[in-house]
Amino acid sequence: MPLVKQGRLTTDLFVHVADGAELPGDGAVLVTAERFLADPEALLRRGGKVGVIWPNNRNLDDLVPHLDRLASVALVFPTFRDGRAYSQARLLRERYGYDGELRATGQILRDQFVFMTRAGFDAFEVKKDADADAFAQTMKRYSVFYQPTGDGRVTALNRRMQLRHSESAGQ
Amino acid sequence: MYAYDELDRTLINERVSEFRDQVKRRLSGELTEDEFKILRLQNGVYLQLHAYMFRVAIPYGTLSSKQLRRLAHVARRYDRGYGHFTTRQNIQFNWIKLAELPDALSDLAEVGIHAMQTSGNNMRNVTSDQWAGVAPGEIEDPRIWSELIRQHTTLHPEFSFLPRKFKIAITAAEHDRAAIKIHDIGLRLHKNADGETGFEVLVGGGLGRTPFIAKTIKPFVPGRDILSYIEAILRVYNQYGRRDNIYKARIKILVHELGIEKFAKEVEEEWKAMGDVGLTLDHTAIEEVRSRFSYPAYEKLPHMPDELKQAAHDKLFERWRKNSVSAHKVQGYSIVTLSLKPVGGPPGDATAEQMDAVADLADKYSFGEIRVGHEQNLALPHVAKRDLPLLFKALDRLGLATPNVNLVTDIIACPGLDYCSLANARSIPIAQELTRRFANHDTADLIGRLHINISGCINACGHHHVGHIGILGVEKNGEEFYQITIGGRADENAQLGTLIGPAVPYAEVADVIEDIVEAYLALRDRPEELFVDTVKRLGVEPIRERVYATR
Numbered sequence: 001m002p003l004v005k006q007g008r009l010t011t012d013l014f015v016h017v018a019d020g021a022e023l024p025g026d027g028a029v030l031v032t033a034e035r036f037l038a039d040p041e042a043l044l045r046r047g048g049k050v051g052v053i054w055p056n057n058r059n060l061d062d063l064v065p066h067l068d069r070l071a072s073v074a075l076v077f078p079t080f081r082d083g084r085a086y087s088q089a090r091l092l093r094e095r096y097g098y099d100g101e102l103r104a105t106g107q108i109l110r111d112q113f114v115f116m117t118r119a120g121f122d123a124f125e126v127k128k129d130a131d132a133d134a135f136a137q138t139m140k141r142y143s144v145f146y147q148p149t150g151d152g153r154v155t156a157l158n159r160r161m162q163l164r165h166s167e168s169a170g171q
Numbered sequence: 172m173y174a175y176d177e178l179d180r181t182l183i184n185e186r187v188s189e190f191r192d193q194v195k196r197r198l199s200g201e202l203t204e205d206e207f208k209i210l211r212l213q214n215g216v217y218l219q220l221h222a223y224m225f226r227v228a229i230p231y232g233t234l235s236s237k238q239l240r241r242l243a244h245v246a247r248r249y250d251r252g253y254g255h256f257t258t259r260q261n262i263q264f265n266w267i268k269l270a271e272l273p274d275a276l277s278d279l280a281e282v283g284i285h286a287m288q289t290s291g292n293n294m295r296n297v298t299s300d301q302w303a304g305v306a307p308g309e310i311e312d313p314r315i316w317s318e319l320i321r322q323h324t325t326l327h328p329e330f331s332f333l334p335r336k337f338k339i340a341i342t343a344a345e346h347d348r349a350a351i352k353i354h355d356i357g358l359r360l361h362k363n364a365d366g367e368t369g370f371e372v373l374v375g376g377g378l379g380r381t382p383f384i385a386k387t388i389k390p391f392v393p394g395r396d397i398l399s400y401i402e403a404i405l406r407v408y409n410q411y412g413r414r415d416n417i418y419k420a421r422i423k424i425l426v427h428e429l430g431i432e433k434f435a436k437e438v439e440e441e442w443k444a445m446g447d448v449g450l451t452l453d454h455t456a457i458e459e460v461r462s463r464f465s466y467p468a469y470e471k472l473p474h475m476p477d478e479l480k481q482a483a484h485d486k487l488f489e490r491w492r493k494n495s496v497s498a499h500k501v502q503g504y505s506i507v508t509l510s511l512k513p514v515g516g517p518p519g520d521a522t523a524e525q526m527d528a529v530a531d532l533a534d535k536y537s538f539g540e541i542r543v544g545h546e547q548n549l550a551l552p553h554v555a556k557r558d559l560p561l562l563f564k565a566l567d568r569l570g571l572a573t574p575n576v577n578l579v580t581d582i583i584a585c586p587g588l589d590y591c592s593l594a595n596a597r598s599i600p601i602a603q604e605l606t607r608r609f610a611n612h613d614t615a616d617l618i619g620r621l622h623i624n625i626s627g628c629i630n631a632c633g634h635h636h637v638g639h640i641g642i643l644g645v646e647k648n649g650e651e652f653y654q655i656t657i658g659g660r661a662d663e664n665a666q667l668g669t670l671i672g673p674a675v676p677y678a679e680v681a682d683v684i685e686d687i688v689e690a691y692l693a694l695r696d697r698p699e700e701l702f703v704d705t706v707k708r709l710g711v712e713p714i715r716e717r718v719y720a721t722r
Contacts, residue, residue: 081209081292083332087409090329094448111193111210118328130201141189144182146322148449149329155449156178156322160459 002132004124005101007139009132012125014051014072024048030074037062044069053105056084060091067098072123077106086119093120094150110138118149172235172540173318174463175283183280186287186326190214191273198270213293213331215261215286216272220592225250225267226289227279231299231317231341232260232543236530239541241282243526249275254526256511256519258545258583258634259338260298261289265590287325292333292420294324294405298340300348301544304466305552307500310360311368313343315461316397319452322460323398330405334412335420337405338377345663350545352376352385352665353637355422356404358397369393374404374434375426376665378631383423384665386431388438394457399450403442407434467538467553472503476557488563490612494574496559505556507537509549509566510573510581514610517599518584519547528569536562546622547583548576578615579623579688580606583634587627587644588651594627596644596651596677601625604681609688618688621702622660637661639703640687641668642680651677657687657714658706669711672719683718690717 003012014028019035028049036043036052043050044066051072054063063073073092075085085104092098103123104116110131116124117139126132145153154162175183190210197207208218215226227242234242242262246254249271250264257263267275276286288295297317304312320339324330330337340349343360351357357373369391376385392400404422411429413419426434482488497506509529511519521529529549533541536558537551544550549571554562566572575581582605585591587598602625609615624638628645635641641656652674659668675683688702694713695705706714 080206081332082414083330084410084414086329086332087406095444109206111189115326115328115331128201142182142185142326144178144185146182146325147327156182157456157459159178160176161455164459 002126002129004126004132004135006122007136009135014049016053028071030072033058033063036066040066051101051103054088056082056088060088060096064096067092067096067100070098070100072101072103073098074103074105074125075121077104077108077112080107080109080112086115089116089119089121090149110134113138114142118145118151118153120150172233172465173230173314173460174465176463180280180283182325183283183285183287184277186214186285187273187276187280190276194269194273209291212291213288214276214291215289216267216269217290218592219265219590220588221590222266223269223272224590225264225272225275225286226257226261227264227284227286228289228296229260229262229284229543230296230321231303231314232301232545233303233314234541234543235282236533236539236541238282238284239526239530239533241279241284243523243530245275245278246523246526248278252524253520253522255517255586256521256543256547256549258547258632259296260301260543260545261296262543263586265586288331290336292335293331293337294327294333295336295338297321297324298338298349298354298545300342300344301542301550302348302497302506302552303343304464305499305501305504305506306344307498308345309500310343310362312464313341313349313358313360315457315464316358316360316370316394317341318464319398319457319460320401323401323450330409333405333409334414335417335422337408337422339401347661347663347665348544350634350637350661350665352663353378353382353634353661354385356401357385361391363391367393370397372400372404375423375431377421377423378634378636379421380418380629380631381424381427382631382636382667383427384667385423386426388431388435395452396450398452399445399448400438400442402448402450403438403445406441407437411437467540469501469504469553470555472555472557474502474556476503476555478557478560482560482563485560487567488560490616491563491567491572491574492559494578494616495572495576496554499553501553503556505554505559507551507554507559507562508544508576509551509571510576511548511571512575512581512606513570513573514580514606515603516570516606518582518602521549525569525571528565529571532562532565545583546577546581548581574612575606575615577620577622579609579618579621580615582606582623582625583638584625585627585632587625587633591627591632593630594644595629595646596627596653598625598627598633598642598644601642601644601653601677601680605684608681608685617698618692619698619701621688623684624659634661635659636667637665638668639701639706640684642684645674647674653677653680655680655683655687657711658703660703671711671715672722683722686718687714690714693717 049071373385542550588594626633656668
């Protein structure tokens with residue numbers, strides 16, 4: 001599956017390790033929340049980077065204490081109509097200050113890229129090659145945003161007020 | 172009117188190009204129908220029995236004459252020459268072709284109209300009082316807040332894939348014309364003891380197969396905090412609303428299952444935890460939006476102009492005036508309701524010719540402004556009283572002066588089995604038959620205010636639960652049957668109706684309704700006692716006895 005990271009098609013350095021499967025000796029791994037929480041210390045002591053796949057119906061409380069030692073958090077969209085992970089993403093970025101990789105997994109289409117980026121995702125396991133190829137193009141679709149999120153894009157309302165301010169300052 | 176600026180226009184155009192790409196990918200097979208379904212629904216496109224249906228938003232029910240003409244153009248160019256106004260300040264076109272949709276959207280975008288989020292599991296068109304800004308005694312114009320919320324909820328990156336659809340309505344008047352208590356969030360603008368403007372926030376109202384009247388979650392949220400408070404409600408709902416069963420996914424079920432206290436506590440905790448996330452609306456921000464609403468330059472006019480005195484001899488005019496003309500906050504002006512409920516016609520439909528003509532009349536008599544109400548009628552909000560006689564003549568010629576506003580033939584009905592793929596039974600022919608039964612306007616006047624609401628299935632798009640008389644189409648052994656409730660209402664005293672008896676077959680519905688009305692006329696204690704008040708005073712039983720005694 002193509003991975004888009006920081007706007008570009010990238011080789012995925014993380015290996016998805018299924019529950020019960022043996023961990024590779026080194027290298028980056030993505031493990032399930034159950035596996036991670038069963039023994040976080042053992043996993044984090046390993047040589048390689050660790051990422052956790054966090055289900056969209058689980059409260060973030062158990063994940064939060066480990067955030068600063070995780071290299072990736074992967075949130076799940078079982079179907080693209082299930083939008084719970086958007087809230088989790090914003091909470092991780094905006095409330096808990098997580099600044100590592102935030103990965104979207106599941107049914108990811110180009111039509112979600114803008115929403116996901118605005119919610120804080122920066123890595124995307126994209127379902128279709130054509131959508132992955134269209135990432136940069138798709139991100140240019142919108143230039144106006146009505147609501148503030150942690151992504152720092154200036155809202156329409158703020159742009160208007162800035163404009164008004166600069167107009168009145170120029171008089 | 173709210174004037175779109177360059178940013179609003181840009182966003183709508185960007186949405187049109189995105190949708191054009193989505194349609195293109197569907198037509199080329201790049202998107203499966205399953206994938207496309209969600210995407211088209213986010214832009215108001217349903218697949219109905221015979222064709223695609225296209226729903227266009229009329230935010231808070233305000234239209235300019237230019238916009239209405241463009242809707243007429245869409246009806247003519249892309250559809251079959253008419254449109255259907257809905258109970259949520261939208262207009263629907265029933266015969267649109269998928270390949271032409273992007274062009275229709277693009278034509279609408281030129282006048283600042285869109286179809287964003289008019290369907291799908293996201294935040295729908297924000298609705299309000301169709302008399303906003305002109306109703307006497309209003310706290311302030313609720314459309315300022317409707318527009319702030321409209322912007323905030325448009326293409327929201329967190330809440331575009333909610334468990335289910337989400338509807339917000341706002342009222343600022345004592346009498347609720349926006350039906351806020353049957354919305355996911357209902358907002359009632361009022362002032363607190365310190366004179367500060369804010370909202371009573373209600374949550375969890377809704378109809379459908381499990382109807383609930385909304386409950387107050389917080390009696391006062393200051394205006395500056397309303398966006399963050401709504402954000403907190405939505406975040407709780409997005410995470411905890413049920414996604415396992417489409418019929419249990421609305422916020423009303425979450426509120427019901429948790430209980431309003433527990434739900435309110437969750438929201439309060441989330442709201443507190445949010446802190447300052449740039450959602451507080453300071454004075455400048457509110458004024459920024461307020462400044463782009465323009466109001467007519469009203470003249471100083473007499474309360475009772477000569478034209479009105481002279482026309483008082485005309486019985487037809489007087490009947491229409493008493494029925495369809497309402498008090499305006501400015502002396503010398505009136506609010507005029509245009510009935511889209513002609514005898515024998517489908518409720519809420521307007522032809523392209525009617526739309527064009529209404530746009531012309533709005534230019535001539537109403538400062539170019541038209542309103543759309545949830546009862547599926549139109550209104551001209553700023554008519555000088557001296558112009559009423561001429562306006563009446565013009566509306567009468569167009570078939571838009573039926574003096575039945577709020578009367579028994581002012582029926583709310585969904586499209587029903589004539590169009591809708593969800594329906595079990597027809598709605599429109601029932602409405603048409605009832606308008607013929609009660610076609611005599613003297614009889615209708617004698618009966619007084621009486622709202623009949625008809626839905627063709629349990630999804631309740633025709634708001635049957637809150638009709639003074641509610642009619643619900645069901646299917647029994649392949650035949651259309653109708654359950655009848657009485658005593659419902661959608662206003663500030665909103666209540667669900669009570670079933671009056673066993674379901675009746677299609678052919679008997681109009682007879683039963685006539686009997687119910689007759690029973691009411693016999694039982695009311697004075698002519699001023701409205702149907703709903705008689706039902707409230709006596710309960711359902713005395714009416715049931717009279718109606719079902721011979722059945």
